[in-house]
Amino acid sequence: MPDAVQFIQSLVNGVGVGLIYGLVGIGFCVIYNASGIVNFAQGVFVMLGGMACEVLLRKFHLPLPIAFLIAVPFVALVGLLMEVLVVRPMWNRGSPLFAIILATLATQIMIERITILTVDEQPHTFQEFTLGGPLKIGAIAIPYQLFWIVGCGALMVGLLWLFFTRTRAGRALRACSQNREAAALLGIPVGAMLLLSFALSAALGAVAGILVTPMQAIAFNSGTPFGVSGFIAAIIGGFGNAAGALAGGILLGVLQAVAIVLLGAGFKNVAALTALLFVLFLFPSGLFAGLKPKAH
Amino acid sequence: MISRVSTSTDRPWRALLPVAVVLGVMAFGLTSSGYVVTVIGFAAIYGIFCTGLNFFMGYTGQASFGQNAFAALGGYGTAILCGNHYWDPLAAFLVSMVFAGLVAYLVGLPTLKLRGHYLAMATFALGLITYEISIEWNGLTQGYMGISGIPPLGVWKFELANEKQMLVALTLLMLLGVWISVRLRDSRFGRALRAIAGSEPAARALGIDVARYKLAAFVIAALYASAAGSLFAHFVGFISPEVFGAAMVIQSFTMLFLGGIGTTWGPIVGAIMVLMLPEFLRGLKELQDVVYSMALIALLIFAPKGLAGLGSLFARRPKAPVPTPSGAPARAIAK
Numbered sequence: 001m002p003d004a005v006q007f008i009q010s011l012v013n014g015v016g017v018g019l020i021y022g023l024v025g026i027g028f029c030v031i032y033n034a035s036g037i038v039n040f041a042q043g044v045f046v047m048l049g050g051m052a053c054e055v056l057l058r059k060f061h062l063p064l065p066i067a068f069l070i071a072v073p074f075v076a077l078v079g080l081l082m083e084v085l086v087v088r089p090m091w092n093r094g095s096p097l098f099a100i101i102l103a104t105l106a107t108q109i110m111i112e113r114i115t116i117l118t119v120d121e122q123p124h125t126f127q128e129f130t131l132g133g134p135l136k137i138g139a140i141a142i143p144y145q146l147f148w149i150v151g152c153g154a155l156m157v158g159l160l161w162l163f164f165t166r167t168r169a170g171r172a173l174r175a176c177s178q179n180r181e182a183a184a185l186l187g188i189p190v191g192a193m194l195l196l197s198f199a200l201s202a203a204l205g206a207v208a209g210i211l212v213t214p215m216q217a218i219a220f221n222s223g224t225p226f227g228v229s230g231f232i233a234a235i236i237g238g239f240g241n242a243a244g245a246l247a248g249g250i251l252l253g254v255l256q257a258v259a260i261v262l263l264g265a266g267f268k269n270v271a272a273l274t275a276l277l278f279v280l281f282l283f284p285s286g287l288f289a290g291l292k293p294k295a296h
Numbered sequence: 297m298i299s300r301v302s303t304s305t306d307r308p309w310r311a312l313l314p315v316a317v318v319l320g321v322m323a324f325g326l327t328s329s330g331y332v333v334t335v336i337g338f339a340a341i342y343g344i345f346c347t348g349l350n351f352f353m354g355y356t357g358q359a360s361f362g363q364n365a366f367a368a369l370g371g372y373g374t375a376i377l378c379g380n381h382y383w384d385p386l387a388a389f390l391v392s393m394v395f396a397g398l399v400a401y402l403v404g405l406p407t408l409k410l411r412g413h414y415l416a417m418a419t420f421a422l423g424l425i426t427y428e429i430s431i432e433w434n435g436l437t438q439g440y441m442g443i444s445g446i447p448p449l450g451v452w453k454f455e456l457a458n459e460k461q462m463l464v465a466l467t468l469l470m471l472l473g474v475w476i477s478v479r480l481r482d483s484r485f486g487r488a489l490r491a492i493a494g495s496e497p498a499a500r501a502l503g504i505d506v507a508r509y510k511l512a513a514f515v516i517a518a519l520y521a522s523a524a525g526s527l528f529a530h531f532v533g534f535i536s537p538e539v540f541g542a543a544m545v546i547q548s549f550t551m552l553f554l555g556g557i558g559t560t561w562g563p564i565v566g567a568i569m570v571l572m573l574p575e576f577l578r579g580l581k582e583l584q585d586v587v588y589s590m591a592l593i594a595l596l597i598f599a600p601k602g603l604a605g606l607g608s609l610f611a612r613r614p615k616a617p618v619p620t621p622s623g624a625p626a627r628a629i630a631k
Contacts, residue, residue, distance in 0.1 A: 038413040038416075038417070040416075090597055095596065095597070095600065098353075098359040099600060101359070101413065102361070103592070105420075105545070106549075106596075107589065107593065109543060109588075109589045113586045113589070228417075228420075228421065235417075266431070266432035267428070269425075273425045273428070276421050
């Protein structure tokens with residue numbers, strides 16, 4: 001039986017990873033709210049962010065802030081391209097929902113394979129943003145990276161909140177999420193909003209990826225677990241609810257950490273996926289349902 | 297798509313042509329050597345898998361992104377029972393199928409109540425869970441290493457000694473699978489499935505027990521998938537988690553959409569064409585999955601009916617789908 005220290009330690013790690021899931025979950029919500037589409041390739045943005053940053057650091061010896069500032073817009077650009085080349089044409093043709101989901105899934109596989117061809121199949125990591133650590137509180141170790149994750153996570157959520165409440169574009173996006181036809185009638189360029197939502201969501205994923213890479217090595221196929229976990233986080237939070245997604249992410253991260261202690265690291269994804277199924281079956285509109293029911 | 301389905305009575309040549317083509321491809325396989333035989337064998341296996349998938353997606357208009365889970369059950373069932381416990385292949389084949397069908401039934405009960413994105417994600421999760429378990433349950437599946445030394449297909453004392461005999465068996469099994477699917481499609485059961493694809497409320501109003509029929513279609517798809525998995529294990533003699541990974545989902549969907557979803561022969565034609573593709577793209581082996589994904593995306597955008605849609609170019613002009621400004625999310629596939 002694991003002792004208390006081990007348990008608390010895993011909770012600390014769980015919160016860190018959970019925040020990452022929360023960020024990915026918010027990414028799902030941003031696109032879903034703007035378009036009604038769930039982008040199954042969301043996890044690939046996390047992988048791309050971490051991978052791009054790692055390549056910039058390793059091959060070009062750039063300092064981390066510069067690598068960060070190049071990697072995030074790069075992934076946002078990939079998000080834009082995905083919207084323009086894959087989602088938009090299907091949207092315009094009125095393709096069925098499942099076809100769009102399938103196309104985003106195919107895009108994910110395609111990006112993964114291209115990553116194998118251009119980088120390699122190996123997992124990659126880079127050092128923590130602040131060297132040294134971990135911070136010791138009694139027997140519990142808190143890696144410095146965790147503070148970066150919490151700090152950047154809070155910053156991102158704060159910026160998003162400002163964006164959605166204080167800027168014209170953010171308000172327009174929210175209008176689209178409430179009623180697309182009405183928004184269009186009010187002169188909001190719904191198409192441009194869709195484009196914006198993909199770029200924003202990809203950038204969010206990229207930041208999450210860069211934050212998490214020092215703690216968990218990223219390989220070409222690391223995207224799927226993050227994508228699925230982010231989706232679970234979004235569902236727990238009641239799809240489309242950003243704050244709920246963040247809370248859902250932390251809950252899921254902690255659950256996974258507990259599962260690792262009890263079952264061993266190998267089965268953490270099985271635990272997360274099983275949790276997904278249970279949430280879907282039992283709470284299809286999220287654990288915090290009633291705030292903004294949007295299940296279908 | 298429903299309107300295009302022609303029963304075998306109104307145009308006999310239409311029904312027989314695909315059989316002739318399949319037999320022709322098989323004959324071509326028998327006269328050629330090594331690699332071509334393997335490719336055509338795979339085409340037959342994937343053809344069986346896609347025929348099952350077609351039941352659930354094409355006829356019933358539902359979506360499952362996790363059929364690879366049931367192929368894995370079949371594959372590992374056969375590998376473990378035949379490879380480790382020296383069972384008779386036929387017995388292992390049937391027991392795996394029953395097991396996969398049972399799992400599909402139990403899992404389908406809650407899962408199929410979901411719709412839209414949730415159904416898609418839940419089924420996708422099924423595939424991922426199976427994949428993760430097949431990696432992690434080392435004692436049973438030997439993890440990443442996979443299971444090798446699976447004996448070839450056979451019944452009692454008869455064992456299919458070489459690849460060509462295997463190819464004949466696979467083709468016959470595939471034709472049997474297609475024949476069963478045609479019989480089911482044209483039955484009362486199949487008509488109920490197509491009614492559900494058309495409109496669930498309407499189907500319910502006609503007295504169709506929608507949940508039960510969906511579940512039945514799901515179980516049938518799982519049975520086909522399990523059979524395909526078992527045959528794969530026998531044909532290759534080796535399986536690993538990667539065989540039944542997410543790439544398999546994309547590959548099988550490419551086949552289904554290329555051949556034409558909701559048609560009888562579409563899955564088979566698609567399987568043959570998709571597996572022949574790398575043959576014509578030699579040197580592009582590395583790019584294979586990239587090409588598959590791009591082909592699938594292009595198909596989904598420009599030709600969601602696949603090759604089956606080509607026929608309608610020459611026949612009577614079908615009604616063009618009316619584009620809706622609000623986008624699709626709410627409609628089911630294969631209307």
